Amino acid sequence: MVVRSLHTFAVVAVVLAVTACASGPTSGPDPSPSPVSNPATSTAPTPSEPPQITIGSPVADATVSVPFTVSGTANTFEAALTVDAVDESGMVACVRHVTATSGSGTPGTWEATLAFGPEENALPVMLRAYTHSAKDGSVVDLVEYPITVSPDRPPIIMTSPSCGQVYDVGGLMLVTGTANLFEAALTVDVRNASGTTVATLQVTAEECCVESNFDSRLMLPDDIRPGLYDVVAYSLSAKDGRVENEFPVQIEIRG
Structure with missing residues:
Protein backbone atom coordinates (compact mmCIF):
# COMPACT_ATOMS: atom_id res chain seq x y z
CA MET A 1 0.00 0.00 0.00
CA VAL A 2 2.82 2.39 0.82
CA VAL A 3 4.60 1.75 -2.49
CA ARG A 4 1.43 2.38 -4.50
CA SER A 5 0.73 5.62 -2.71
CA LEU A 6 4.21 6.87 -3.39
CA HIS A 7 3.92 5.98 -7.09
CA THR A 8 0.59 7.75 -7.32
CA PHE A 9 2.05 10.84 -5.64
CA ALA A 10 4.98 10.93 -8.07
CA VAL A 11 2.72 10.71 -11.09
CA VAL A 12 0.57 13.56 -9.81
CA ALA A 13 3.65 15.68 -9.15
CA VAL A 14 4.98 15.12 -12.65
CA VAL A 15 1.61 16.04 -14.21
CA LEU A 16 1.42 19.22 -12.17
CA ALA A 17 4.94 20.19 -13.18
CA VAL A 18 4.26 19.60 -16.87
CA THR A 19 1.04 21.58 -16.69
CA ALA A 20 2.81 24.51 -15.05
CA CYS A 21 5.50 24.61 -17.74
CA ALA A 22 2.96 24.43 -20.56
CA SER A 23 0.82 27.25 -19.26
CA GLY A 24 3.86 29.58 -18.76
CA PRO A 25 3.85 32.66 -16.56
CA THR A 26 0.58 34.47 -16.02
CA SER A 27 2.09 37.72 -17.41
CA GLY A 28 4.99 38.40 -19.75
CA PRO A 29 7.86 40.85 -19.22
CA ASP A 30 7.13 44.59 -19.45
CA PRO A 31 7.25 45.82 -23.07
CA SER A 32 10.18 48.02 -24.03
CA PRO A 33 9.43 51.65 -23.23
CA SER A 34 8.56 53.94 -26.17
CA PRO A 35 11.26 56.42 -27.13
CA VAL A 36 10.79 59.70 -25.27
CA SER A 37 11.96 63.03 -26.63
CA ASN A 38 14.84 64.35 -24.58
CA PRO A 39 14.28 68.07 -23.92
CA ALA A 40 18.00 68.57 -23.72
CA THR A 41 18.53 67.33 -27.28
CA SER A 42 15.26 68.42 -28.95
CA THR A 43 15.61 70.91 -31.83
CA ALA A 44 13.86 74.20 -31.08
CA PRO A 45 11.94 75.97 -33.88
CA THR A 46 14.23 78.16 -35.97
CA PRO A 47 13.24 81.81 -35.58
CA SER A 48 12.54 83.65 -38.81
CA GLU A 49 15.46 85.72 -40.05
CA PRO A 50 15.10 89.51 -39.85
CA PRO A 51 14.64 91.31 -43.18
CA GLN A 52 17.82 92.38 -44.91
CA ILE A 53 16.43 95.88 -45.53
CA THR A 54 13.88 97.93 -43.60
CA ILE A 55 12.42 101.41 -44.02
CA GLY A 56 11.72 103.12 -40.72
CA SER A 57 10.73 106.58 -41.98
CA PRO A 58 8.49 107.73 -43.50
CA VAL A 59 5.91 105.15 -42.44
CA ALA A 60 3.46 103.53 -44.81
CA ASP A 61 0.65 105.79 -46.07
CA ALA A 62 2.40 108.93 -44.78
CA THR A 63 2.13 112.22 -46.66
CA VAL A 64 5.47 113.93 -47.28
CA SER A 65 6.72 117.11 -48.94
CA VAL A 66 9.74 117.20 -51.22
CA PRO A 67 12.53 116.97 -50.52
CA PHE A 68 11.98 114.22 -47.93
CA THR A 69 14.34 111.96 -46.00
CA VAL A 70 14.06 108.18 -46.03
CA SER A 71 15.89 106.09 -43.43
CA GLY A 72 16.12 102.51 -42.26
CA THR A 73 18.42 99.54 -41.68
CA ALA A 74 20.26 97.21 -44.03
CA ASN A 75 22.48 94.14 -43.97
CA THR A 76 23.44 93.79 -47.63
CA PHE A 77 26.50 92.87 -49.66
CA GLU A 78 29.05 95.68 -49.32
CA ALA A 79 26.32 97.70 -47.51
CA ALA A 80 24.87 98.80 -50.87
CA LEU A 81 21.19 99.43 -51.55
CA THR A 82 18.93 101.52 -53.77
CA VAL A 83 16.00 103.71 -52.73
CA ASP A 84 13.42 105.06 -55.16
CA ALA A 85 9.87 106.35 -55.52
CA VAL A 86 7.70 105.00 -58.35
CA ASP A 87 4.41 106.55 -59.41
CA GLU A 88 1.26 104.68 -60.44
CA SER A 89 2.32 104.61 -64.10
CA GLY A 90 5.57 102.86 -63.19
CA MET A 91 7.75 105.92 -63.78
CA VAL A 92 10.57 106.41 -61.30
CA ALA A 93 10.14 109.86 -59.77
CA CYS A 94 13.53 109.72 -58.09
CA VAL A 95 16.26 107.17 -57.39
CA ARG A 96 19.23 107.22 -55.06
CA HIS A 97 22.05 104.72 -54.48
CA VAL A 98 22.95 104.46 -50.82
CA THR A 99 25.69 102.94 -48.69
CA ALA A 100 24.68 101.84 -45.18
CA THR A 101 26.98 102.22 -42.21
CA SER A 102 27.80 98.50 -42.43
CA GLY A 103 26.79 95.35 -44.28
CA SER A 104 27.96 91.92 -45.50
CA GLY A 105 26.74 90.23 -42.33
CA THR A 106 26.74 93.22 -40.00
CA PRO A 107 23.49 95.25 -39.86
CA GLY A 108 23.85 98.99 -40.38
CA THR A 109 21.70 102.08 -40.79
CA TRP A 110 21.15 104.26 -43.85
CA GLU A 111 19.56 107.58 -44.81
CA ALA A 112 18.75 109.18 -48.15
CA THR A 113 17.00 112.31 -49.42
CA LEU A 114 14.67 112.14 -52.41
CA ALA A 115 14.11 115.44 -54.22
CA PHE A 116 12.01 116.01 -57.33
CA GLY A 117 9.49 118.54 -58.53
CA PRO A 118 6.04 118.10 -56.97
CA GLU A 119 2.91 117.73 -59.06
CA GLU A 120 -0.04 120.11 -59.00
CA ASN A 121 -2.00 117.54 -57.01
CA ALA A 122 -1.03 114.98 -54.40
CA LEU A 123 1.03 112.20 -55.99
CA PRO A 124 0.68 108.60 -54.76
CA VAL A 125 3.99 106.75 -55.09
CA MET A 126 5.45 103.43 -54.04
CA LEU A 127 8.46 103.96 -51.80
CA ARG A 128 10.97 101.16 -52.35
CA ALA A 129 14.31 100.02 -50.95
CA TYR A 130 16.20 97.05 -52.37
CA THR A 131 19.54 95.70 -53.46
CA HIS A 132 20.77 93.87 -56.54
CA SER A 133 21.89 90.25 -56.66
CA ALA A 134 25.66 89.90 -56.93
CA LYS A 135 24.98 86.82 -59.08
CA ASP A 136 22.70 88.16 -61.83
CA GLY A 137 21.87 91.77 -60.97
CA SER A 138 18.21 91.08 -60.24
CA VAL A 139 16.32 93.02 -57.57
CA VAL A 140 16.42 91.24 -54.19
CA ASP A 141 15.45 92.01 -50.58
CA LEU A 142 12.78 94.42 -51.79
CA VAL A 143 10.70 96.30 -49.22
CA GLU A 144 8.01 98.68 -50.45
CA TYR A 145 4.84 100.49 -49.40
CA PRO A 146 2.75 103.44 -50.55
CA ILE A 147 3.16 107.05 -49.47
CA THR A 148 1.77 110.31 -50.85
CA VAL A 149 3.84 113.28 -52.03
CA SER A 150 2.04 116.55 -51.33
CA PRO A 151 1.87 119.35 -53.93
CA ASP A 152 3.60 121.77 -51.55
CA ARG A 153 6.37 123.61 -53.34
CA PRO A 154 9.69 124.15 -51.53
CA PRO A 155 11.61 127.44 -51.91
Whole structure:
Protein backbone atom coordinates (compact mmCIF):
# COMPACT_ATOMS: atom_id res chain seq x y z
CA MET A 1 0.00 0.00 0.00
CA VAL A 2 2.82 2.39 0.82
CA VAL A 3 4.60 1.75 -2.49
CA ARG A 4 1.43 2.38 -4.50
CA SER A 5 0.73 5.62 -2.71
CA LEU A 6 4.21 6.87 -3.39
CA HIS A 7 3.92 5.98 -7.09
CA THR A 8 0.59 7.75 -7.32
CA PHE A 9 2.05 10.84 -5.64
CA ALA A 10 4.98 10.93 -8.07
CA VAL A 11 2.72 10.71 -11.09
CA VAL A 12 0.57 13.56 -9.81
CA ALA A 13 3.65 15.68 -9.15
CA VAL A 14 4.98 15.12 -12.65
CA VAL A 15 1.61 16.04 -14.21
CA LEU A 16 1.42 19.22 -12.17
CA ALA A 17 4.94 20.19 -13.18
CA VAL A 18 4.26 19.60 -16.87
CA THR A 19 1.04 21.58 -16.69
CA ALA A 20 2.81 24.51 -15.05
CA CYS A 21 5.50 24.61 -17.74
CA ALA A 22 2.96 24.43 -20.56
CA SER A 23 0.82 27.25 -19.26
CA GLY A 24 3.86 29.58 -18.76
CA PRO A 25 3.85 32.66 -16.56
CA THR A 26 0.58 34.47 -16.02
CA SER A 27 2.09 37.72 -17.41
CA GLY A 28 4.99 38.40 -19.75
CA PRO A 29 7.86 40.85 -19.22
CA ASP A 30 7.13 44.59 -19.45
CA PRO A 31 7.25 45.82 -23.07
CA SER A 32 10.18 48.02 -24.03
CA PRO A 33 9.43 51.65 -23.23
CA SER A 34 8.56 53.94 -26.17
CA PRO A 35 11.26 56.42 -27.13
CA VAL A 36 10.79 59.70 -25.27
CA SER A 37 11.96 63.03 -26.63
CA ASN A 38 14.84 64.35 -24.58
CA PRO A 39 14.28 68.07 -23.92
CA ALA A 40 18.00 68.57 -23.72
CA THR A 41 18.53 67.33 -27.28
CA SER A 42 15.26 68.42 -28.95
CA THR A 43 15.61 70.91 -31.83
CA ALA A 44 13.86 74.20 -31.08
CA PRO A 45 11.94 75.97 -33.88
CA THR A 46 14.23 78.16 -35.97
CA PRO A 47 13.24 81.81 -35.58
CA SER A 48 12.54 83.65 -38.81
CA GLU A 49 15.46 85.72 -40.05
CA PRO A 50 15.10 89.51 -39.85
CA PRO A 51 14.64 91.31 -43.18
CA GLN A 52 17.82 92.38 -44.91
CA ILE A 53 16.43 95.88 -45.53
CA THR A 54 13.88 97.93 -43.60
CA ILE A 55 12.42 101.41 -44.02
CA GLY A 56 11.72 103.12 -40.72
CA SER A 57 10.73 106.58 -41.98
CA PRO A 58 8.49 107.73 -43.50
CA VAL A 59 5.91 105.15 -42.44
CA ALA A 60 3.46 103.53 -44.81
CA ASP A 61 0.65 105.79 -46.07
CA ALA A 62 2.40 108.93 -44.78
CA THR A 63 2.13 112.22 -46.66
CA VAL A 64 5.47 113.93 -47.28
CA SER A 65 6.72 117.11 -48.94
CA VAL A 66 9.74 117.20 -51.22
CA PRO A 67 12.53 116.97 -50.52
CA PHE A 68 11.98 114.22 -47.93
CA THR A 69 14.34 111.96 -46.00
CA VAL A 70 14.06 108.18 -46.03
CA SER A 71 15.89 106.09 -43.43
CA GLY A 72 16.12 102.51 -42.26
CA THR A 73 18.42 99.54 -41.68
CA ALA A 74 20.26 97.21 -44.03
CA ASN A 75 22.48 94.14 -43.97
CA THR A 76 23.44 93.79 -47.63
CA PHE A 77 26.50 92.87 -49.66
CA GLU A 78 29.05 95.68 -49.32
CA ALA A 79 26.32 97.70 -47.51
CA ALA A 80 24.87 98.80 -50.87
CA LEU A 81 21.19 99.43 -51.55
CA THR A 82 18.93 101.52 -53.77
CA VAL A 83 16.00 103.71 -52.73
CA ASP A 84 13.42 105.06 -55.16
CA ALA A 85 9.87 106.35 -55.52
CA VAL A 86 7.70 105.00 -58.35
CA ASP A 87 4.41 106.55 -59.41
CA GLU A 88 1.26 104.68 -60.44
CA SER A 89 2.32 104.61 -64.10
CA GLY A 90 5.57 102.86 -63.19
CA MET A 91 7.75 105.92 -63.78
CA VAL A 92 10.57 106.41 -61.30
CA ALA A 93 10.14 109.86 -59.77
CA CYS A 94 13.53 109.72 -58.09
CA VAL A 95 16.26 107.17 -57.39
CA ARG A 96 19.23 107.22 -55.06
CA HIS A 97 22.05 104.72 -54.48
CA VAL A 98 22.95 104.46 -50.82
CA THR A 99 25.69 102.94 -48.69
CA ALA A 100 24.68 101.84 -45.18
CA THR A 101 26.98 102.22 -42.21
CA SER A 102 27.80 98.50 -42.43
CA GLY A 103 26.79 95.35 -44.28
CA SER A 104 27.96 91.92 -45.50
CA GLY A 105 26.74 90.23 -42.33
CA THR A 106 26.74 93.22 -40.00
CA PRO A 107 23.49 95.25 -39.86
CA GLY A 108 23.85 98.99 -40.38
CA THR A 109 21.70 102.08 -40.79
CA TRP A 110 21.15 104.26 -43.85
CA GLU A 111 19.56 107.58 -44.81
CA ALA A 112 18.75 109.18 -48.15
CA THR A 113 17.00 112.31 -49.42
CA LEU A 114 14.67 112.14 -52.41
CA ALA A 115 14.11 115.44 -54.22
CA PHE A 116 12.01 116.01 -57.33
CA GLY A 117 9.49 118.54 -58.53
CA PRO A 118 6.04 118.10 -56.97
CA GLU A 119 2.91 117.73 -59.06
CA GLU A 120 -0.04 120.11 -59.00
CA ASN A 121 -2.00 117.54 -57.01
CA ALA A 122 -1.03 114.98 -54.40
CA LEU A 123 1.03 112.20 -55.99
CA PRO A 124 0.68 108.60 -54.76
CA VAL A 125 3.99 106.75 -55.09
CA MET A 126 5.45 103.43 -54.04
CA LEU A 127 8.46 103.96 -51.80
CA ARG A 128 10.97 101.16 -52.35
CA ALA A 129 14.31 100.02 -50.95
CA TYR A 130 16.20 97.05 -52.37
CA THR A 131 19.54 95.70 -53.46
CA HIS A 132 20.77 93.87 -56.54
CA SER A 133 21.89 90.25 -56.66
CA ALA A 134 25.66 89.90 -56.93
CA LYS A 135 24.98 86.82 -59.08
CA ASP A 136 22.70 88.16 -61.83
CA GLY A 137 21.87 91.77 -60.97
CA SER A 138 18.21 91.08 -60.24
CA VAL A 139 16.32 93.02 -57.57
CA VAL A 140 16.42 91.24 -54.19
CA ASP A 141 15.45 92.01 -50.58
CA LEU A 142 12.78 94.42 -51.79
CA VAL A 143 10.70 96.30 -49.22
CA GLU A 144 8.01 98.68 -50.45
CA TYR A 145 4.84 100.49 -49.40
CA PRO A 146 2.75 103.44 -50.55
CA ILE A 147 3.16 107.05 -49.47
CA THR A 148 1.77 110.31 -50.85
CA VAL A 149 3.84 113.28 -52.03
CA SER A 150 2.04 116.55 -51.33
CA PRO A 151 1.87 119.35 -53.93
CA ASP A 152 3.60 121.77 -51.55
CA ARG A 153 6.37 123.61 -53.34
CA PRO A 154 9.69 124.15 -51.53
CA PRO A 155 11.61 127.44 -51.91
CA ILE A 156 14.01 125.79 -54.39
CA ILE A 157 13.09 123.19 -57.00
CA MET A 158 15.79 121.92 -59.33
CA THR A 159 14.48 120.38 -62.54
CA SER A 160 17.90 119.82 -64.13
CA PRO A 161 19.89 117.85 -63.33
CA SER A 162 17.32 115.26 -62.29
CA CYS A 163 17.67 112.17 -60.10
CA GLY A 164 20.01 109.61 -61.63
CA GLN A 165 21.12 111.69 -64.61
CA VAL A 166 24.47 110.67 -66.12
CA TYR A 167 27.26 113.06 -67.22
CA ASP A 168 30.75 112.68 -68.62
CA VAL A 169 33.89 113.91 -66.90
CA GLY A 170 34.41 117.51 -68.04
CA GLY A 171 30.88 117.65 -69.46
CA LEU A 172 28.46 120.56 -69.43
CA MET A 173 25.63 120.44 -66.89
CA LEU A 174 22.47 122.45 -67.46
CA VAL A 175 21.15 123.78 -64.15
CA THR A 176 17.49 124.84 -64.19
CA GLY A 177 14.56 125.14 -61.84
CA THR A 178 12.54 127.61 -59.81
CA ALA A 179 13.29 129.60 -56.67
CA ASN A 180 11.31 131.76 -54.29
CA LEU A 181 14.08 133.44 -52.30
CA PHE A 182 15.16 136.72 -50.77
CA GLU A 183 17.28 138.52 -53.37
CA ALA A 184 16.65 135.54 -55.71
CA ALA A 185 20.16 134.24 -54.94
CA LEU A 186 21.11 130.59 -54.61
CA THR A 187 24.18 128.37 -54.86
CA VAL A 188 24.60 125.02 -56.60
CA ASP A 189 27.34 122.66 -55.39
CA VAL A 190 28.58 119.36 -56.78
CA ARG A 191 29.60 117.23 -53.78
CA ASN A 192 31.36 113.89 -53.61
CA ALA A 193 30.41 110.98 -51.35
CA SER A 194 32.24 112.51 -48.38
CA GLY A 195 30.37 115.82 -48.78
CA THR A 196 33.33 117.75 -50.20
CA THR A 197 32.41 120.36 -52.82
CA VAL A 198 34.24 119.72 -56.10
CA ALA A 199 32.46 122.37 -58.19
CA THR A 200 30.19 125.30 -57.37
CA LEU A 201 27.99 127.80 -59.20
CA GLN A 202 26.30 131.03 -58.13
CA VAL A 203 22.81 131.37 -59.60
CA THR A 204 20.21 134.15 -59.63
CA ALA A 205 16.52 133.55 -60.31
CA GLU A 206 14.58 135.91 -62.53
CA GLU A 207 12.74 137.68 -59.72
CA CYS A 208 13.11 138.26 -56.01
CA CYS A 209 10.76 136.99 -53.38
CA VAL A 210 8.33 135.18 -55.72
CA GLU A 211 8.71 131.84 -57.43
CA SER A 212 10.59 132.41 -60.67
CA ASN A 213 12.83 130.48 -63.02
CA PHE A 214 16.58 130.14 -62.98
CA ASP A 215 18.73 128.84 -65.82
CA SER A 216 22.49 128.42 -65.78
CA ARG A 217 25.32 126.09 -66.80
CA LEU A 218 28.13 124.41 -64.93
CA MET A 219 31.20 122.81 -66.52
CA LEU A 220 32.28 119.67 -64.65
CA PRO A 221 36.02 119.52 -63.86
CA ASP A 222 38.24 117.53 -66.21
CA ASP A 223 39.93 115.88 -63.24
CA ILE A 224 36.75 114.83 -61.43
CA ARG A 225 36.71 111.12 -60.59
CA PRO A 226 33.89 108.96 -61.99
CA GLY A 227 31.27 107.99 -59.46
CA LEU A 228 28.13 109.17 -57.69
CA TYR A 229 27.78 112.84 -56.72
CA ASP A 230 25.15 115.07 -55.16
CA VAL A 231 24.16 118.26 -56.93
CA VAL A 232 22.77 120.48 -54.17
CA ALA A 233 20.95 123.77 -54.69
CA TYR A 234 20.59 125.89 -51.55
CA SER A 235 20.34 129.41 -50.18
CA LEU A 236 21.97 131.21 -47.28
CA SER A 237 19.97 132.65 -44.43
CA ALA A 238 19.77 136.45 -44.51
CA LYS A 239 19.79 136.37 -40.72
CA ASP A 240 22.87 134.31 -39.87
CA GLY A 241 24.29 132.99 -43.16
CA ARG A 242 23.54 129.34 -42.48
CA VAL A 243 22.71 126.93 -45.31
CA GLU A 244 18.98 126.38 -45.81
CA ASN A 245 16.42 125.17 -48.34
CA GLU A 246 18.69 122.40 -49.65
CA PHE A 247 17.43 120.52 -52.70
CA PRO A 248 19.81 117.59 -53.47
CA VAL A 249 19.75 115.18 -56.41
CA GLN A 250 22.18 112.36 -57.05
CA ILE A 251 23.90 112.09 -60.43
CA GLU A 252 26.48 109.75 -61.90
CA ILE A 253 29.67 110.92 -63.60
CA ARG A 254 31.36 108.51 -65.96
CA GLY A 255 34.91 108.61 -67.31
